[in-house]
Amino acid sequence: MACSESGGEEREPTQANAAPRKPRILLAASGSVAAIKFGNLCHSFCEWAEVRAIATKASLHFIDRAALPKDVILYTDDDEWSSWNKIGDSVLHIELRRWADVMVIAPLSANTLAKIAGGLCDNLLTCVVRAWDYNKPLFVAPAMNTLMWKNPFTERHLMSIDELGVSLIPPVKKRLACGDYGNGAMAEPSVIYSTVRLFYESRVQQGGSSVQPAGS
Numbered sequence: 001m002a003c004s005e006s007g008g009e010e011r012e013p014t015q016a017n018a019a020p021r022k023p024r025i026l027l028a029a030s031g032s033v034a035a036i037k038f039g040n041l042c043h044s045f046c047e048w049a050e051v052r053a054i055a056t057k058a059s060l061h062f063i064d065r066a067a068l069p070k071d072v073i074l075y076t077d078d079d080e081w082s083s084w085n086k087i088g089d090s091v092l093h094i095e096l097r098r099w100a101d102v103m104v105i106a107p108l109s110a111n112t113l114a115k116i117a118g119g120l121c122d123n124l125l126t127c128v129v130r131a132w133d134y135n136k137p138l139f140v141a142p143a144m145n146t147l148m149w150k151n152p153f154t155e156r157h158l159m160s161i162d163e164l165g166v167s168l169i170p171p172v173k174k175r176l177a178c179g180d181y182g183n184g185a186m187a188e189p190s191v192i193y194s195t196v197r198l199f200y201e202s203r204v205q206q207g208g209s210s211v212q213p214a215g216s
């Protein structure tokens with residue numbers, strides 16, 4: 001599946017006079033009803049960053065592709081396979097991992113959480129995560145029914161992804177789309193955006209990245 005990497009060096013070489021570029025944010029949606037907010041989330045990030053997007057098959061039931069910003073490419077599992085024919089062709093999940101400075105999975109479904117925690121990689125999203133370079137930030141914003149959230153598996157899976165280096169943007173309590181009241185609703189897109197941006201910019205200021213904050 002994933003190609004072996006010949007060069008070893010994955011980052012673009014930093015040149016002393018290189019022009020600052022915008023952060024590259026890879027936004028991914030999995031199959032929670034909260035994916036109806038994915039367009040909104042993409043628009044927020046586009047104000048600050050270059051954005052590419054990934055959607056799982058289930059999330060496509062909730063995403064209005066016409067509502068995404070025009071310059072955001074939305075990749076699906078079909079793209080992973082249609083872009084590869086023979087040895088030497090690029091492998092999409094590796095290319096996206098190389099391209100991104102930060103990955104954000106919002107919403108993160110119970111299913112995709114379980115798959116990441118268990119190391120499974122059977123679609124484009126989970127292949128990027130399995131191939132992720134944890135020197136770069138990876139954020140998740142879970143969204144699920146309250147009882148799914150309270151299920152003992154959730155805590156176990158959250159502990160596993162925490163050990164990997166994944167950062168959690170916790171869900172909030174409210175009346176859920178299914179009618180239940182409780183914890184499990186995805187954090188608001190504005191909160192996800194500001195959490196990621198603050199983290200990224202403070203890292204840049206500490207010299208943790210060659211990328212300059214936009215507008216600097």
Ligand SMILES: Cc1cc2nc3c(=O)[nH]c(=O)nc-3n(C[C@H](O)[C@H](O)[C@H](O)COP(=O)(O)O)c2cc1C
Pocket residue numbers: 029030031032033034056057058059108109110111112113143144145148
């Ligand atoms: C209408 C509807 C709403 C759903 N909402 C959620 C949800 O909020 N959170 C969740 O974890 N799963 C939810 N599911 C179940 C997931 O879509 C299902 O587990 C799916 O396999 C997730 O696939 P993915 O993780 O590959 O995107 C919902 C299913 C349906 C039919």
